[in-house]
Amino acid sequence: MPNIKSAKKRVKIIETKTLQNKATKKAYKEAVKAFESAVEGNAKNTQELYNEAVSKIDKAWSKGVLARNTASRKKAQLAKMLNK
Numbered sequence: 001m002p003n004i005k006s007a008k009k010r011v012k013i014i015e016t017k018t019l020q021n022k023a024t025k026k027a028y029k030e031a032v033k034a035f036e037s038a039v040e041g042n043a044k045n046t047q048e049l050y051n052e053a054v055s056k057i058d059k060a061w062s063k064g065v066l067a068r069n070t071a072s073r074k075k076a077q078l079a080k081m082l083n084k
Contacts, residue, residue: 024065028056
């Protein structure tokens with residue numbers, strides 16, 4: 001446990017940011033899973049789910065949760081699934 005006041009504050013901030021990052025990551029993973037299950041089930045709303053998943057991936061990238069190439073690769077994989 002830190003003794004210095006600024007170090008204590010950093011610990012609190014890191015805990016908050018960690019929770020925010022986990023929430024962002026969970027949101028995009030859930031969106032991707034929903035899209036994948038819709039594609040496997042031949043659902044009619046796959047385009048809407050695709051748009052939502054891509055939006056969540058872009059948001060995760062803009063917040064620094066995902067790297068640029070990772071986000072791009074995931075979006076390409078989803079597009080490939082959509083077009084099959």
